[in-house]
Amino acid sequence: MADRPQRLVIAITGATGAVYGVRLLQHLKQAAGPDGRPVETHLVISDAAVLTLHQETGLQRKEVEALAHVVHKQNNIGASIASGSFQADGMVIAPCSMKTLASVAHGLSDNLIARAADVMLKERRRLILMVRETPFNLAHLRNMTAVTEMGGVIFPPLPSFYHQPKSIDEMVDHTVARVIDLFGICHNLAPRWNGMNP
Numbered sequence: 001m002a003d004r005p006q007r008l009v010i011a012i013t014g015a016t017g018a019v020y021g022v023r024l025l026q027h028l029k030q031a032a033g034p035d036g037r038p039v040e041t042h043l044v045i046s047d048a049a050v051l052t053l054h055q056e057t058g059l060q061r062k063e064v065e066a067l068a069h070v071v072h073k074q075n076n077i078g079a080s081i082a083s084g085s086f087q088a089d090g091m092v093i094a095p096c097s098m099k100t101l102a103s104v105a106h107g108l109s110d111n112l113i114a115r116a117a118d119v120m121l122k123e124r125r126r127l128i129l130m131v132r133e134t135p136f137n138l139a140h141l142r143n144m145t146a147v148t149e150m151g152g153v154i155f156p157p158l159p160s161f162y163h164q165p166k167s168i169d170e171m172v173d174h175t176v177a178r179v180i181d182l183f184g185i186c187h188n189l190a191p192r193w194n195g196m197n198p
Contacts, residue, residue: 005040006033008183009081009091009120010068011113014048015132017095018056020157021049023176024094025067027189033089034184042081042088043068044113048097074111081116090126090183091116095157098133098140104152105143117152127152128179155179163191 008028012021028039043065045053050061065071072079080086093100093113103114104121120127129147131154133140144154155178159171170190177189 004087005038006183006185007040007042007088009042009044009088009116011044011046011091011093011096011100011116012049012053012064013046013093013095013097013100013113014052015095015097015100016052016056017130017132017157018049018053019172020130020176021094022053022057022059022064022067023172024092024179025064027173027176027180027187028185029067031180031185031187034186039185040070041068042070042072044072044074044081044116046074046097046100046111046113072112074113076112077109077115079112079116082112082119084119084123086119088120088125090128091120092128092130092179093117094128094130094179095132096129098131098143101129101131101140101143101147104129105146121147121150121152124151126182128155128182129153130155130157130179132157153182155182162193 028041031039053059103110104117109115109118117127157175165171174190180187
């Protein structure tokens with residue numbers, strides 16, 4: 001592994017919160033892994049995500065794809081990331097729709113996003129699902145439980161306020177920082193908690 005960059009698969013689905021995927025790609029493009037290696041990103045954007053990206057961020061597909069090192073089409077089941085023999089260090093689905101959550105929870109592998117997630121689970125690699133829906137129904141909760149039991153990390157992008165954010169960008173970056181932390185990647189996106197002053 002020392003002769004290759006740290007590799008992360010990033011998927012953006014059609015749930016609201018497309019900005020999380022975009023900001024994650026922007027920060028990873030400049031980031032270094034725990035041993036100083038660059039971070040190589042492999043991106044998959046669902047068809048529904050293209051609409052959400054434009055609605056919520058004003059960005060076109062090509063603009064977002066330009067943030068990644070490698071881009072894969074949603075229906076390309078023959079892509080490198082569809083195989084466990086492809087060395088990747090983890091995957092983040094940001095945001096993760098309830099449809100994608102269900103596909104992962106039930107092992108459907110019905111598109112490249114679900115298949116790549118299935119690979120992460122079977123190879124015991126880190127899989128983070130930034131699930132975005134509210135309120136949750138029982139099917140959502142059961143699917144999240146199933147993914148957790150398989151080793152995945154359910155990470156709803158919930159804002160925090162203890163760092164007293166001044167803007168939406170700061171709130172988004174704080175959440176993205178927590179995701180990046182899970183891969184041991186260095187960053188200066190958000191202040192660290194040092195305890196409360198008495």
